[in-house]
Structure formats: C-alpha cells, structure tokens
Amino acid sequence: MLTVVTVVGIGIVVPRPLWHDEPVGKAERSQQILMLSNPIHTDIAIPVDGDLIDRFAFLRTAGLDLDNPNLRYLVFGWGGRSFYTETRTWADLKTGPVLKSFALDRSVIHAELAGDIPLNAPGVTAIGIDADGLERLEQFILGSLEQTDNRPSPLIGSNYGPNDAFFEARGYFNALMGCNTWTAAALRQAGLTSGFWTSLPWMLRLSLRLHNKDERFAASQALP
Numbered sequence: 570m571l572t573v574v575t576v577v578g579i580g581i582v583v584p585r586p587l588w589h590d591e592p593v594g595k596a597e598r599s600q601q602i603l604m605l606s607n608p609i610h611t612d613i614a615i616p617v618d619g620d621l622i623d624r625f626a627f628l629r630t631a632g633l634d635l636d637n638p639n640l641r642y643l644v645f646g647w648g649g650r651s652f653y654t655e656t657r658t659w660a661d662l663k664t665g666p667v668l669k670s671f672a673l674d675r676s677v678i679h680a681e682l683a684g685d686i687p688l689n690a691p692g693v694t695a696i697g698i699d700a701d702g703l704e705r706l707e708q709f710i711l712g713s714l715e716q717t718d719n720r721p722s723p724l725i726g727s728n729y730g731p732n733d734a735f736f737e738a739r740g741y742f743n744a745l746m747g748c749n750t751w752t753a754a755a756l757r758q759a760g761l762t763s764g765f766w767t768s769l770p771w772m773l774r775l776s777l778r779l780h781n782k783d784e785r786f787a788a789s790q791a792l793p
Contacts, residue, residue: 580766581776585757598697602706602759604752604777605644606692606770611752612646612679614686615707624707628680631723631734635682642683645710647751649674649742654727654735676742677724678714681733694774702760709758713738713751749773 603614615621622635625643629635651674688695698706714721715737724735742748745768753763753773764776 580768581764581772581779583765584762584776584780585753585765586762598699600698600700600703602696602698602703603642603686603688604694604696604756604774605686606694606774608770610646610648611749611770611773612644612681613706613710613752613755614642614644614683615703617641617643621707624711625680627721628734630720631680631725631728631736633680633682633732633734637682639684640682641685644681644683646679646748647676647713647738647742648679648748650677650724650735651675652742653677653679654724674742676738676740677727678710678721678736678738679733680736683732692770694777696756696759696761696777698759698761702758706755706759709755713740715739744768 601616605612605614617640621643626635628643634640654677686693716722717737722737724737727735747768749768749770749772750766753767753776756777757763761777762780764772764780767773767776
C-alpha cells in the first residue's frame with residue numbers, strides 16, 4: 570500500500586516537463602478550453618470557430634453535422650479501441666475489453682459535437698491558454714490520428730449516437746499509459762505543466778492545480 574501511495578504521489582508532485590523556458594513576454598491567455606472528466610476518463614473541449622471547423626472538416630466523413638447552429642464545442646478523447654467502442658454505458662461493461670485495457674489495445678480518437686457546457690457543471694475544468702498554445706493543442710490532436718491516404722480513418726458504425734464518431738489513432742493503449750496520460754500530454758502541448766504520471770482524472774486535476782499556480786484556472790469550477 571505504501572508503494573502505491575508513493576508512486577501516485579511522485580506521479581502528481583514531480584512536474585512534467587521539469588522546467589519551462591522563460592518566455593520573452595507574457596502572452597495573453599485569450600483562449601479558453603475545457604477539460605471534461607468522469608471517474609475514469611478525461612476529454613478536451615475546444616470552442617468552435619471558423620478556423621477550427623476548417624481544420625477538422627474531415628469529421629464530416631463520419632456523418633457529423635459541423636453546420637449545426639447549436640454547436641459550441643468539439644470534444645476529443647483518446648483511448649483503447651475495444652473498451653472505448655464497446656462500453657457505451659457501465660451496463661455495457663464486458664470482461665474482454667477490460668482485460669485488453671490491462672494489456673495492449675489499438676487506440677482510437679473519440680470526437681463529439683457539444684452545445685453549451687456550463688462551467689460550474691461537475692467534472693468541468695476551464696483552462697486559459699494563449700493562441701500559440703491552442704495551435705499546438707490542435708496540432709497534437711491531429712497528430713494523434715492515424716492517416717490512410719492522407720486522411721483520418723473513421724470507424725463507421727462504432728459511434729454512440731448521431732453527434733459522435735471514432736477514428737483510428739496512433740499508438741497503443743494500456744491501463745498505465747491511457748486516456749488521461751494522453752490528455753496530460755495534450756495540455757502540455759498547450760503550455761501547461763502536469764504531473765509526471767497521471768493515470769486517473771483526479772490525479773491530473775490535482776497536478777494541474779499544483780504546477781500551474783496562476784490565473785489560467787481562475788474560471789475553473791471543477792470538483793476536487
């Protein structure tokens with residue numbers, strides 16, 4: 570038990586990256602993204618604008634309606650193909666996908682269209698970043714997608730409903746290096762510091778607050 574507590578503590582407290590180069594000037598954090606979390610999984614929600622729609626126009630190939638007037642966010646998450654696509658609700662939990670998550674499983678990106686997301690809703694963390702950080706974040710998400718003939722490959726028929734889709738992703742998933750470590754890596758690209766290993770949402774949230782003690786979390790209403 571002591572070993573587990575020690576590993577978890579180190580994973581949260583040791584920063585990643587260990588240091589940042591000091592910026593010449595303090596960039597304005599004019600962009601706000603959201604981290605959405607439940608007990609085991611985190612996603613990143615990016616506010617929609619024309620540039621974002623153009624960059625992720627390939628989502629239309631999976632039947633997503635990017636012209637919906639109620640669209641406010643594109644939401645992205647990474648995870649194991651078996652568990653992610655076969656476990657739409659807790660009632661769908663099966664032994665096979667769970668076992669694969671503890672070994673190696675092919676990975677997928679889950680993309681979802683979302684309307685307004687209240688900042689004070691449970692599991693919502695609002696994060697301020699600058700324009701360069703947003704650009705790097707979007708490039709990281711695009712770089713996580715597997716390409717076939719220079720286009721992301723949708724998994725037709727694996728979606729949960731009309732407003733989401735799965736795409737083949739790069740890399741392999743396991744329980745130690747899973748969805749939440751991907752989210753942490755994405756946020757590091759956006760300019761944040763996370764804990765060195767944050768396999769669970771609460772570990773990631775705690776490490777972000779610990780290592781980013783400035784106004785970028787001023788709008789956050791996430792639960793502990």
